[in-house]
Amino acid sequence: MDLHKHVLDLDTMTRDEIEDIFDVAESMKEVLSRDIKQVPALRGKNVVNMFYEESTRTRISFEMAARALSATVVNFSAKGSSVEKGESLVDTVRTIQSLGADVIILRHKESGAPYLAAQHFRGSIINGGDGRHAHPTQALLDMFTMRERFGRVEGLKVVIVGDILHSRVARSNLWGLTKLGAEVILCAPPTLLGPAAFWRETWPQVQIRDTLDSCIAGADVIMALRLQRERQQSGLLPSLREYSRIYGLDSNRLARANKNALIMHPGPMNVGIEITPEVATSAQSVIEEQVTNGVAVRMALLYRLAGSAE
Amino acid sequence: MRYLIKNGSIIDPSQRVATIGDVLIEDGKVVQIYDMTQLAMEPLPVMEDLEVINARGCVVAPGFTDLHTHLREPGEEHKETIASAVLAAARGGFTTLCAMPDTNPAQDNAAAVRSLRQISKRTSPIQIEVIGAITMNREGKQLTEYAELVEAGCIAFSDADRSVADPAIMRHALSYAAMLGVPIMSHCEETRLNKGWAMHEGAVSMRLGLPGSPSAAEEVQVARDIALAELTGAHLHISHISTAGSVALVRAAKARGVHVTAEVTPHHLTLSDQWVLGSLAPEPKEEAESKAGKRGRRKDQGLGLNSWLNPRLLLPYDPSTRVNPPLRSESDVAALIEGLRDGTIDAIATDHSPHALADKEVEYGQAACGISGLETALGLVLTLVHRGEMDLVEMVARLTEGPASVLGRSPASLRSGSRADIVIFDPERPWKVDPNTFASQGRNTPLQGQQLKGQVMLTMAGGKIVYRRGAFGKGTGALHSPTRIDGIFREEEN
Numbered sequence: 117m118d119l120h121k122h123v124l125d126l127d128t129m130t131r132d133e134i135e136d137i138f139d140v141a142e143s144m145k146e147v148l149s150r151d152i153k154q155v156p157a158l159r160g161k162n163v164v165n166m167f168y169e170e171s172t173r174t175r176i177s178f179e180m181a182a183r184a185l186s187a188t189v190v191n192f193s194a195k196g197s198s199v200e201k202g203e204s205l206v207d208t209v210r211t212i213q214s215l216g217a218d219v220i221i222l223r224h225k226e227s228g229a230p231y232l233a234a235q236h237f238r239g240s241i242i243n244g245g246d247g248r249h250a251h252p253t254q255a256l257l258d259m260f261t262m263r264e265r266f267g268r269v270e271g272l273k274v275v276i277v278g279d280i281l282h283s284r285v286a287r288s289n290l291w292g293l294t295k296l297g298a299e300v301i302l303c304a305p306p307t308l309l310g311p312a313a314f315w316r317e318t319w320p321q322v323q324i325r326d327t328l329d330s331c332i333a334g335a336d337v338i339m340a341l342r343l344q345r346e347r348q349q350s351g352l353l354p355s356l357r358e359y360s361r362i363y364g365l366d367s368n369r370l371a372r373a374n375k376n377a378l379i380m381h382p383g384p385m386n387v388g389i390e391i392t393p394e395v396a397t398s399a400q401s402v403i404e405e406q407v408t409n410g411v412a413v414r415m416a417l418l419y420r421l422a423g424s425a426e
Numbered sequence: 427m428r429y430l431i432k433n434g435s436i437i438d439p440s441q442r443v444a445t446i447g448d449v450l451i452e453d454g455k456v457v458q459i460y461d462m463t464q465l466a467m468e469p470l471p472v473m474e475d476l477e478v479i480n481a482r483g484c485v486v487a488p489g490f491t492d493l494h495t496h497l498r499e500p501g502e503e504h505k506e507t508i509a510s511a512v513l514a515a516a517r518g519g520f521t522t523l524c525a526m527p528d529t530n531p532a533q534d535n536a537a538a539v540r541s542l543r544q545i546s547k548r549t550s551p552i553q554i555e556v557i558g559a560i561t562m563n564r565e566g567k568q569l570t571e572y573a574e575l576v577e578a579g580c581i582a583f584s585d586a587d588r589s590v591a592d593p594a595i596m597r598h599a600l601s602y603a604a605m606l607g608v609p610i611m612s613h614c615e616e617t618r619l620n621k622g623w624a625m626h627e628g629a630v631s632m633r634l635g636l637p638g639s640p641s642a643a644e645e646v647q648v649a650r651d652i653a654l655a656e657l658t659g660a661h662l663h664i665s666h667i668s669t670a671g672s673v674a675l676v677r678a679a680k681a682r683g684v685h686v687t688a689e690v691t692p693h694h695l696t697l698s699d700q701w702v703l704g705s706l707a708p709e710p711k712e713e714a715e716s717k718a719g720k721r722g723r724r725k726d727q728g729l730g731l732n733s734w735l736n737p738r739l740l741l742p743y744d745p746s747t748r749v750n751p752p753l754r755s756e757s758d759v760a761a762l763i764e765g766l767r768d769g770t771i772d773a774i775a776t777d778h779s780p781h782a783l784a785d786k787e788v789e790y791g792q793a794a795c796g797i798s799g800l801e802t803a804l805g806l807v808l809t810l811v812h813r814g815e816m817d818l819v820e821m822v823a824r825l826t827e828g829p830a831s832v833l834g835r836s837p838a839s840l841r842s843g844s845r846a847d848i849v850i851f852d853p854e855r856p857w858k859v860d861p862n863t864f865a866s867q868g869r870n871t872p873l874q875g876q877q878l879k880g881q882v883m884l885t886m887a888g889g890k891i892v893y894r895r896g897a898f899g900k901g902t903g904a905l906h907s908p909t910r911i912d913g914i915f916r917e918e919e920n
């Protein structure tokens with residue numbers, strides 16, 4: 117199987133490839149700013165959104181991206197489909213293939229599911245988020261947003277704070293940011309991180325801190341992750357209140373970061389837990405811009421994949 | 427019918443014999459070993475009704491015993507049947523299988539055990555021993571009727587792939603089994619520590635975002651069960667030991683005289699969690715290996731670079747690598763090899779776990795655990811011999827004498843008068859693993875396409891040839907393409 121025909125993770129992508137995607141995304145962003153937000157690049161191509169897990173922004177973002185390229189988009193959600201009758205992922209992928217799909221966007225709760233799907237699909241798979249493993253398009257749009265604001269990613273000090281252990285966003289950003297030469301700091305309570313040595317074996321440059329106060333000074337980007345309330349119920353946290361006290365992003369903490377530091381969040385937010393409403397809507401927050409850029413970055417990926425398949 | 431196995435390299439750990447010579451078999455029993463010097467002085471008399479098997483260049487050893495086989499029959503015949511498991515065993519050089527009780531119904535009552543033993547006796551040319559369940563329906567709640575089960579023929583107790591969660595139940599099980607003189611085989615897994623696990627917890631699980639099962643989930647129960655064995659004086663056997671910490675616990679327990687034994691699988695001895703990375707794993711360390719050779723490890727010249735086990739033949743997240751206990755880290759693998767070498771680990775056991783394709787062709791975390799292991803066991807463990815990490819005679823002992831000692835019986839042997847359970851294997855013969863040629867219905871193996879070195883050529887059970895590769899041993903040893911092995915069975919049964 118040729119991993120390069122798919123976008124499963126950023127681990128096998130080179131720095132040049134990532135920069136290329138950003139360059140294409142820039143022109144796509146220009147397309148999106150026009151009155152008629154559509155180009156014919158993918159006319160006649162079928163893009164299927166296969167979502168085994170709920171999602172608002174990722175699914176709509178991919179759909180907008182594919183439509184802006186004139187592709188035909190079909191949405192599939194596991195709920196209400198033959199998946200509920202027990203159809204396996206492999207059989208579903210084969211069926212979608214027979215129906216004429218060129219590209220599948222796959223969102224799945226099991227890490228690694230896109231690798232299984234890719235083995236049974238002749239077209240391209242784009243990973244729309246799999247379990248805790250990867251969310252490559254999210255990481256690309258995050259880095260694209262940083263590049264847009266700072267003109268570069270290299271040398272930026274990026275703090276990722278929150279439930280790192282369960283986060284596919286954190287893992288994909290780790291790959292991308294380290295490849296592009298950013299300084300990455302992971303900040304989480306030990307129960308939501310796991311042994312530091314496990315992270316360092318794959319990403320030797322990464323720094324690991326256990327309080328937000330200890331890493332906020334000099335930060336260029338602070339990326340807060342969503343904290344699922346179930347984490348407290350399963351005993352990983354004493355209380356949401358204590359989590360908020362140590363890891364919550366509030367105005368006091370923000371004041372100690374660089375003046376032009378960016379606040380990012382992949383969404384959906386738990387406002388009041390990992391981030392205060394003031395910070396989320398502050399001038400430094402680029403959370404909405406991330407969403408806008410997501411469409412452009414996804415257009416760039418679709419264009420590269422479907423375009424190169426000719 | 428008589429057989430004369432000629433010019434083989436005879437390894438019989440039970441007699442501390444390693445020599446070149448002939449073995450004469452008559453009426454299902456070993457008559458005698460003749461070594462070369464003996465033969466030079468006094469040639470064998472001409473005998474009638476004798477088949478000569480030319481075993482030049484091959485090892486002749488007592489048949490292997492597997493302490494840990496999942497037969498699947500009765501109840502899951504779509505995964506494996508006794509007939510297919512027996513064929514797989516014969517191809518792997520095994521002449522005794524110990525069947526795990528996780529059939530459906532479970533082997534938790536005398537009637538089920540008697541029935542399984544009767545079917546086996548009637549249909550299987552190799553010996554099948556039955557392991558009874560520790561608790562009813564393997565639920566960890568109520569002890570089975572051990573005395574009656576032992577009477578029906580059970581040789582040990584295990585809840586197969588489930589641990590006994592309640593320490594009090596485990597204590598009682600050990601006490602009761604001690605009275606009957608049979609071991610409790612413990613699957614050590616504290617399931618409250620690894621909820622939802624998919625693979626070994628370590629750097630690889632972190633990278634792949636797969637929920638991990640920490641080594642500690644095994645070790646806390648190994649420690650608990652050793653304490654309970656000490657308390658009760660019972661014989662505790664640790665099934666498929668997989669971590670460095672567990673090896674250390676068993677080593678220390680043995681040193682202070684606790685009656686504890688342990689087995690390790692061929693896959694835990696040779697594969698690591700890197701195999702879940704598949705093509706994302708780093709290139710195999712050829713350079714490092716040759717340096718190790720210079721440090722005094724013997725490096726086998728004939729084993730070309732292609733024949734080193736290479737996880738990169740698999741795709742990432744290949745469900746064939748999902749097994750319980752999971753493939754551990756490389757340092758665990760090293761500790762297991764050390765434990766096998768110093769005798770902390772008594773036996774190699776396959777944990778042969780055949781599955782249907784549909785159980786495996788799913789998302790990694792949903793895939794059934796297990797590897798179909800009978801047919802690749804020898805080839806895998808011989809990689810350790812070829813790398814100079816273990817002596818061939820010791821390795822044979824861990825496949826024969828070791829498992830017999832766990833069961834408290836005299837080992838399979840080539841002594842005069844012993845039942846002729848014999849394996850002949852060519853330790854140098856290279857072959858490529860192709861699951862489609864397996865006799866087992868379970869094609870689930872991470873070894874597809876791997877080059878192994880060392881293959882079983884002939885297996886004899888009770889003096890009958892139950893497996894023969896091609897025309898092995900006929901004439902001067904020229905090999906032809908393998909014949910269908912079920913044909914050989916038929917021929918022998920006539």
